[in-house]
Amino acid sequence: MTAKVIDGKAFAAGLREKIGGEVARLREEHGVVPGLAVVLVGEDPASQVYVRSKGRQTVEAGMESFEYRLPAETDQETLVTLIRDLNSDPKVHGILVQLPLPDQLDEALVIAEISPDKDVDGFHVSNVGLLNTGQASMVPCTPLGSLMLLKDQLGDLSGLEAVVVGRSNIVGKPMVQLLLGENCTVTLAHSRTKDLPAVTRRADILVAAVGRPEMIKGDWIKPGATVIDVGINRIPTTDGKSRLVGDVDYAAAAAVAGAITPVPGGVGPMTIACLLANTLTACCRQNDLPDVRL
Numbered sequence: 619m620t621a622k623v624i625d626g627k628a629f630a631a632g633l634r635e636k637i638g639g640e641v642a643r644l645r646e647e648h649g650v651v652p653g654l655a656v657v658l659v660g661e662d663p664a665s666q667v668y669v670r671s672k673g674r675q676t677v678e679a680g681m682e683s684f685e686y687r688l689p690a691e692t693d694q695e696t697l698v699t700l701i702r703d704l705n706s707d708p709k710v711h712g713i714l715v716q717l718p719l720p721d722q723l724d725e726a727l728v729i730a731e732i733s734p735d736k737d738v739d740g741f742h743v744s745n746v747g748l749l750n751t752g753q754a755s756m757v758p759c760t761p762l763g764s765l766m767l768l769k770d771q772l773g774d775l776s777g778l779e780a781v782v783v784g785r786s787n788i789v790g791k792p793m794v795q796l797l798l799g800e801n802c803t804v805t806l807a808h809s810r811t812k813d814l815p816a817v818t819r820r821a822d823i824l825v826a827a828v829g830r831p832e833m834i835k836g837d838w839i840k841p842g843a844t845v846i847d848v849g850i851n852r853i854p855t856t857d858g859k860s861r862l863v864g865d866v867d868y869a870a871a872a873a874v875a876g877a878i879t880p881v882p883g884g885v886g887p888m889t890i891a892c893l894l895a896n897t898l899t900a901c902c903r904q905n906d907l908p909d910v911r912l
């Protein structure tokens with residue numbers, strides 16, 4: 619059996635198309651243009667790539683993009699002052715501070731400064747609390763995009779056995795909450811999990827968010843399972859260049875799974891499309907307009 623390839627790139631393009639239509643309608647009917655501010659501290663080349671493509675796709679969807687590039691040695695006070703300015707800027711509806719931050723900056727304190735209404739990453743504790751108690755909130759982009767692909771693939775997820783590998787605040791934990799909300803039976807595995815292959819083999823839905831290239835092998839996967847590979851790992855190739863791989867051994871997994879997301883072209887593009895969707899939602903709420911359905 620060969621798994622169906624879940625085309626996140628195409629799904630994300632469709633989503634961005636719908637978002638663009640709604641943005642145009644907002645502009646015409648209400649004279650409002652959604653704005654997204656992205657803050658990048660330091661010069662991590664991988665982060666620069668994401669920030670560039672976020673900026674480009676924001677503008678393509680008809681939104682305004684504001685980019686702030688701060689030097690790696692930026693102090694806490696400077697960053698907090700910028701965030702406070704963005705919080706009170708009516709043209710900015712969404713604020714994203716690219717993570718991880720350099721060591722001298724306290725991530726939790728920085729995220730706490732972002733107005734929860736503008737927290738399009740969904741990382742602020744008040745948005746986390748709302749998500750965890752089943753109330754409407756800003757949902758983190760990567761888990762949201764992953765869930766959209768799962769529902770498109772499987773329809774109703776009720777009663778399915780889901781295993782998430784990786785317990786970060788930005789991917790693993792919110793993914794668990796979304797899967798619980800869809801009535802899955804959820805297991806959250808991490809680096810201290812005993813006999814991880816035995817755990818992942820139970821999964822009808824397997825979400826890998828570990829950050830270890832091709833760690834999850836073909837024989838860790840239940841035949842017919844749906845595999846969502848969140849991992850983005852750059853590894854060197856023999857010709858001195860590099861390529862992107864996920865956390866799943868794709869070729870081996872595709873021979874066993876029912877459906878699988880590729881890397882690149884899977885979850886990554888969905889993350890950016892969901893960021894735009896959250897910015898649109900934030901803009902509607904800040905202008906007392908109803909949420910749009912995408």
Ligand SMILES: NC(=O)C1=CN([C@@H]2O[C@H](COP(=O)(O)OP(=O)(O)OC[C@H]3O[C@@H](n4cnc5c(N)ncnc54)[C@H](OP(=O)(O)O)[C@@H]3O)[C@@H](O)[C@H]2O)C=CC1
Nearest residue numbers: 760784785786789808809827828829848849850885886889
């Ligand atoms: N596609 C996209 O849009 C996005 C992709 N990513 C990618 O997803 C991956 C994960 O990112 P993120 O969640 O931020 O990562 P973190 O580094 O914050 O968390 C990694 C998690 O994996 C667990 N882990 C590490 N090694 C093992 C192991 N050997 N066995 C089982 N679990 C292990 C860790 O366990 P413990 O807690 O015990 O240390 C931790 O919970 C990365 O490749 C990242 O680049 C991230 C965000 C968006």
Ligand SMILES: Nc1nc(=O)c2c([nH]1)NC[C@@H]1CN(c3ccc(C(=O)N[C@@H](CCC(=O)O)C(=O)O)cc3)C=[N+]21
Nearest residue numbers: 667668715716717718739850882883884886887889890
């Ligand atoms: N506050 C914050 N929010 C984030 O959402 C956030 C972050 N910090 N820090 C870094 C991670 C990583 N991340 C990605 C987004 C898109 C792709 C993406 O579009 N990837 C393409 C390939 C890109 C390439 O070729 O390099 C793909 O998978 O097809 C990847 C990774 C968001 N993150």
